[in-house]
Each structure stands twice: as structure tokens, then as C-alpha cells.
Amino acid sequence: MGPVLELKNVTKRFAGFTLDRVSFSLEPGYIMGFIGANGAGKTTTIKLIMNLLRLDEGEIRVLGLDSRRQEQEIKQRIGFVYDESYFYETLTMAEMTRIIAPFYKNWDGEAYAKYVDLFALPARKKLADFSKGMKMKYALAVALSHKAELLIMDEPTSGLDPLVRSEFLDILRDVIQDERCSVLLSSHITSDLDQIADYVTMINGGRIAFSKSKEELLEEYVLIRGERALLNTAVRDHILGLKESKFGFEGLVTNKAEVERLAQGRAVFERPNLEEIMLHFVKGGVQ
Amino acid sequence: MITLVLKDLLLQKKILTTMFIYVFIFSFAFRSLGEYQPVAIITGVSYMLVMFAGAWEDKNNADRLWNSLPVSKWQIVGSKYLSVLAYVALASAATWITMTVLSLVNVSVAMGAVSLVSIAAGAVSVLLLSSFYLPIYFALGYIKSRYLNFVIYFAFLFLANALSGLVGRLSAVPFLANAGSAVLLGLGVGSMALVIAVSFVLSLRLYTRREF
CATH class of the missing domain: 3.40.50.300 (P-loop containing nucleotide triphosphate hydrolases)
Known part of the structure; x- marks a missing residue:
């Protein structure tokens, strides 16, 4: 069917x-x-x-x-x-x-x-x-x-x-x-x-x-948080829907292993929920 | 389609009392029309019911409901034309009851009897009026079509006047002058059916183009 x-x-x-x-x-x-x-x-x-x-x-x-x-x-x-x-x-x-x-x-x-x-x-x-x-x-x-x-x-x-x-x-x-x-x-x-x-x-x-599928989505996207200085490195190129504040940044990445290597322990990675994924897509203007 | 007509009647139950009040008011307002008084009352009240039905649909945004259900557009449109006849039956009954009650309490307002002829004449008038109104209603919805209502009234009166002049002249045509009443009735019914058919097709085309 x-x-x-x-x-x-x-x-x-x-x-x-x-x-x-x-x-x-x-x-x-x-x-x-x-x-x-x-x-x-x-x-x-x-x-x-x-x-x-x-x-x-x-x-x-x-x-x-x-x-x-x-x-x-x-x-x-x-x-x-x-x-x-x-x-x-x-x-x-x-x-x-x-x-x-x-x-x-x-x-x-x-x-x-x-x-x-x-x-x-x-x-x-x-x-x-x-x-x-x-x-x-x-x-x-x-x-x-x-x-x-x-x-x-x-x-x-x-x-x-x-x-x-x-x-x-x-x-x-x-x-x-x-x-x-x-x-x-x-x-x-x-x-x-x-x-x-x-x-x-x-x-x-x-x-x-x-x-x-929801599982695929939650596996594919990882929430990254870190200090603003990290955005001066190649990490920035990997971030979808970047949100910056004076304290740091938040965004989504799809290739966690690569970004983790670039961040050298200066970023935190978390499993996002649907709301966070949606917010980053909308606010970051991702289409 | 019958279910949709029953729905229209069910929605009118709230204004049944109002309907009798309108009949009462119209019976005084149309006294000068003499024997045509019941025809005018039946026409006026029936057409008001057509309007009220449109208002209920609009208030509930019912087009979105009906077009989401397994109901075809021709059923939605056709039921509104059928409902007009149901409204004539309601208005006729209300007119007869009001006139009877008023005469029983010695209030003399009845200038003509509610007969089959006056009901038929009322039905013809409302069907013609609705044939003008419904295509506009189906194209624009109730709120927007409401503003065009007075145009429809005047167009109807103008056309009725023009038609009565035309009928006078047509009586000089030998075929019509010599035609029996059955032939004239057939021509009348045929013309009426044609007007309704054209109106229905127009309504359907306009409604099909609408988006909800």
C-alpha cells in the first residue's frame, strides 16, 4: 500500500x-x-x-x-x-x-x-x-x-x-x-x-x-551552546540557525563529531526537542 | 440534498416567533395592496428567511464545514434553491395563521385571502428574487452580498415592471392571444424554470470558483 x-x-x-x-x-x-x-x-x-x-x-x-x-x-x-x-x-x-x-x-x-x-x-x-x-x-x-x-x-x-x-x-x-x-x-x-x-x-x-521521522530528526540535529569567541573559528560554518547573545551562542549542528573536534571542548552539545529545532530553523532563517 | 434543506429549516426555528411578528407588521404595511396583500407578505417573509439562512451560514463559517464534508457543491447550491420553496411554505402557514387569529380577535387587516393562487404567486416572486440574489450570495458570501441587496430589489422591481409591459405587448401577438390557458401556464412555468436554471448554473460556477 x-x-x-x-x-x-x-x-x-x-x-x-x-x-x-x-x-x-x-x-x-x-x-x-x-x-x-x-x-x-x-x-x-x-x-x-x-x-x-x-x-x-x-x-x-x-x-x-x-x-x-x-x-x-x-x-x-x-x-x-x-x-x-x-x-x-x-x-x-x-x-x-x-x-x-x-x-x-x-x-x-x-x-x-x-x-x-x-x-x-x-x-x-x-x-x-x-x-x-x-x-x-x-x-x-x-x-x-x-x-x-x-x-x-x-x-x-x-x-x-x-x-x-x-x-x-x-x-x-x-x-x-x-x-x-x-x-x-x-x-x-x-x-x-x-x-x-x-x-x-x-x-x-x-x-x-x-x-x-522524529527519531531521525532528533538524531540528526544536535544543539550546540558555547562562548562567542568560538564563533571566530570554523565552528561557525557548521551552525544552522545561529542565535547570538552577549553571553554566547546557540545553534544546531548536523555533524556533531566534526564540530566537537573543532570546538576542542569549549562547546556543550545537547539533544534538542522539536521546539528548539523549530526555533532555530525559523529564527535562523533556515529554509 | 433534503438533509441540507432540513438543516436550513432547523436553523430557522430560532426566528419562528420573529417570523410571526414580521407577518403582523407586513399585514399592516401592505394593506394598500388590496388582494395582493398576502402575496406581498409571503414574498417579504420568505425572502427574509433566505437572508437569515445566509446569515447563519456566514456566522458559523459553514462553507468551510460543508466543503470539508462529502457534500458536492451542486448539492450545497441546489439545496438553497429548494429551501426557498420550504420558506414559502413556512411563510404561507405563518401568514394564514396570523390572518386567521387577527380576524378572530376582530382586527381587520386581511385585504385578501391566503389561497393557493396567492401562495403560488408568492412562490414565483420569491423564486425570481432569489434567482437574482443567490448567484451574488454564492459568489461573495452573505456579508458582501448584503450590501448589494438593495440593488437586487431595484433590479427586480425594474425587471418586473419591464416584464409586465412586455406581457401587455405580447398579448397582441396572435399566437399568444389565441393560446389557451394551459399553453400560457406552460410558457409561464417554462420561463420561470429557465430563469431558475440559468441562476442555478451561474451560482454553481461562481461557488466552484470560491476559495474557503
């Missing part, structure tokens, strides 16, 4: 911003974190995958199908959770579900009831009275109740307090393990992805900076 999601040279031009030849793919059964700063192009990419925006160039295949020509078939087999709720606030959750469910050929009422129960969602309450966390859980329940093979999630945890965010991620991780579906999860909160992502794709200024 091929990738569940494949983008090839996807380009979309706006006045003042271009999503530039974005390419990455996601294999079945994995969670891919899609990271980047605000305005980097995450939502634009997701809107293109969902056909909410028209492609200028490139190709998007979802579950092996063409995203434009086979849109309806794709949407039967994927679920989505966006950064904010797009459900009608004047309706109750039960009314909203009665409207949505008939559109899915594989709607599973029992699964839906199970998730509503699991997430402790009040069916008779108006969606306007739901907290943001409840709205996200409801969106997740809908997304998981039609046997979706791929979940597309755009910043689902933004605006949630840390407790609800952690609960949401726990639910997501458990559910994904049970349901065996793949997930593209965009977030600028990288700590969320530290917990659950198998792969990480980073977009910066409309271009893909990297798309790798």
Missing part, C-alpha cells in the same frame, strides 16, 4: 505569500506532526489538501486518489478537525450530528455513541454552550465515527488550556492506536508532537524545511 497522503510540488500563490513547491508524504498508520510558525503555510497546505483552496501547481493524492478529481470519495474516507469549530452554534450536538451523519456512507452510530460517552459530551446541549475543548472533542468524535483512514487536523490544540490539551492528546493517541488510522496534525505547539508524532514535517516561509 502506498502513502495515505502525498504532496508533490504543491504551489499556491497569494499576494505577499507563496506556498512554494511543497512536497512530503505520509505512510499508513503513522502520525505526522506538521510544524511551523504562524503564517508559515500550515493552514494553506491543509486547505489545499481539503480542496478548500485551488492549487496553482502540483499534485495532491489522498489515499492514492486525486484530491480534485476524486474529492467526494476521499472525503468519505477522511476525517477533519480544524482550529475552530465550524458547527452551527444555535443547534444542539444531537441536531448537528443528525445533519452531518447522513452524508457519510460508513457512518457508525455505535462508534459515535461510544466516543460521545468516552468524551463525556452532552448531546442535548447547544454547541454555543460548549467549551473549546468540548467542541474539539465533538469534532474528533465526528471525525472518528465514519471509519476514517486519515485524520487531517489543523491546530486542534491551539487555544486549549494545558490540562484539556493533554487530555485531548491522550484521547487522540489512544484512539489512533485502536483505530489504526493515519494522522496529519498541524501545530505550532511542538510539545504536543514530542508526545505523539512519528514523523515531523516543518514548513518555514512557505517551503518545506524538512520531513523526517
Whole structure:
């Protein structure tokens, strides 16, 4: 079986911003974190995958199908959770579900009831009275109740307090393990992805900076810290996303052994987390 | 598509009371229209429901939801045209109930009866009005199209006036002068269907071009 999601040279031009030849793919059964700063192009990419925006160039295949020509078939087999709720606030959750469910050929009422129960969602309450966390859980329940093979999630945890965010991620991780579906999860909160992502794709200024397995990424990049004087040596040439302060510098290196030799014990090397990698890529202007 | 129409009706439940208030106000406002009073009320209230439905969609940013679900654009567009008929049914029922209640309490405002003819005339008026409005709504969304609403009203009135003049002149055409009522009805329904079909195709093309 091929990738569940494949983008090839996807380009979309706006006045003042271009999503530039974005390419990455996601294999079945994995969670891919899609990271980047605000305005980097995450939502634009997701809107293109969902056909909410028209492609200028490139190709998007979802579950092996063409995203434009086979849109309806794709949407039967994927679920989505966006950064904010797009459900009608004047309706109750039960009314909203009665409207949505008939559109899915594989709607599973029992699964839906199970998730509503699991997430402790009040069916008779108006969606306007739901907290943001409840709205996200409801969106997740809908997304998981039609046997979706791929979940597309755009910043689902933004605006949630840390407790609800952690609960949401726990639910997501458990559910994904049970349901065996793949997930593209965009977030600028990288700590969320530290917990659950198998792969990480980073977009910066409309271009893909990297798309790798999380382990590969954390092995490849090493955080280096040292005194400023060290920057007068060949060490500087090896640093990605250099950040200087009056006390010293910090950056990322890929060839630790070589830099360690050049630094001659005057630098400290640490394993970075995703946030540090993202920060150095963004602040250091690495593309 | 029926589910989308039911959704439109479900969203209107919040303003059912308001609808009766509008019927009450319109029944006084349109008294001078005599026997056409119910037609004007049904048209006015139905068109308001079309507007309200657009406002709900916009408020909830529903286009993003519907275009993410397995719902085709022609279903989204087509349901709005079908919903117009549902609104006519709602407005007609509200008009009949209000008129009946007002006559029972001896408030004399009813200048004409709510008959099948007045409902049909109301339906024709709202469908024509909506055929002008919906392509603009699907191209621009509710907020932007709202500003063009008065243009649509005037365009509609101008066209209705021009058409009534044209119909007067057409009655001099021998074929039409000698045509039976069935033929004239067929021509009327055919013209109406053509206007709606053109409006629908235009709406669909404009909506397909939109990005969310």
C-alpha cells in the first residue's frame, strides 16, 4: 500500500505569500506532526489538501486518489478537525450530528455513541454552550465515527488550556492506536508532537524545511551552546540557525563529531526537542 | 440534498416567533395592496428567511464545514434553491395563521385571502428574487452580498415592471392571444424554470470558483 497522503510540488500563490513547491508524504498508520510558525503555510497546505483552496501547481493524492478529481470519495474516507469549530452554534450536538451523519456512507452510530460517552459530551446541549475543548472533542468524535483512514487536523490544540490539551492528546493517541488510522496534525505547539508524532514535517516561509521521522530528526540535529569567541573559528560554518547573545551562542549542528573536534571542548552539545529545532530553523532563517 | 434543506429549516426555528411578528407588521404595511396583500407578505417573509439562512451560514463559517464534508457543491447550491420553496411554505402557514387569529380577535387587516393562487404567486416572486440574489450570495458570501441587496430589489422591481409591459405587448401577438390557458401556464412555468436554471448554473460556477 502506498502513502495515505502525498504532496508533490504543491504551489499556491497569494499576494505577499507563496506556498512554494511543497512536497512530503505520509505512510499508513503513522502520525505526522506538521510544524511551523504562524503564517508559515500550515493552514494553506491543509486547505489545499481539503480542496478548500485551488492549487496553482502540483499534485495532491489522498489515499492514492486525486484530491480534485476524486474529492467526494476521499472525503468519505477522511476525517477533519480544524482550529475552530465550524458547527452551527444555535443547534444542539444531537441536531448537528443528525445533519452531518447522513452524508457519510460508513457512518457508525455505535462508534459515535461510544466516543460521545468516552468524551463525556452532552448531546442535548447547544454547541454555543460548549467549551473549546468540548467542541474539539465533538469534532474528533465526528471525525472518528465514519471509519476514517486519515485524520487531517489543523491546530486542534491551539487555544486549549494545558490540562484539556493533554487530555485531548491522550484521547487522540489512544484512539489512533485502536483505530489504526493515519494522522496529519498541524501545530505550532511542538510539545504536543514530542508526545505523539512519528514523523515531523516543518514548513518555514512557505517551503518545506524538512520531513523526517522524529527519531531521525532528533538524531540528526544536535544543539550546540558555547562562548562567542568560538564563533571566530570554523565552528561557525557548521551552525544552522545561529542565535547570538552577549553571553554566547546557540545553534544546531548536523555533524556533531566534526564540530566537537573543532570546538576542542569549549562547546556543550545537547539533544534538542522539536521546539528548539523549530526555533532555530525559523529564527535562523533556515529554509 | 433534503438533509441540507432540513438543516436550513432547523436553523430557522430560532426566528419562528420573529417570523410571526414580521407577518403582523407586513399585514399592516401592505394593506394598500388590496388582494395582493398576502402575496406581498409571503414574498417579504420568505425572502427574509433566505437572508437569515445566509446569515447563519456566514456566522458559523459553514462553507468551510460543508466543503470539508462529502457534500458536492451542486448539492450545497441546489439545496438553497429548494429551501426557498420550504420558506414559502413556512411563510404561507405563518401568514394564514396570523390572518386567521387577527380576524378572530376582530382586527381587520386581511385585504385578501391566503389561497393557493396567492401562495403560488408568492412562490414565483420569491423564486425570481432569489434567482437574482443567490448567484451574488454564492459568489461573495452573505456579508458582501448584503450590501448589494438593495440593488437586487431595484433590479427586480425594474425587471418586473419591464416584464409586465412586455406581457401587455405580447398579448397582441396572435399566437399568444389565441393560446389557451394551459399553453400560457406552460410558457409561464417554462420561463420561470429557465430563469431558475440559468441562476442555478451561474451560482454553481461562481461557488466552484470560491476559495474557503
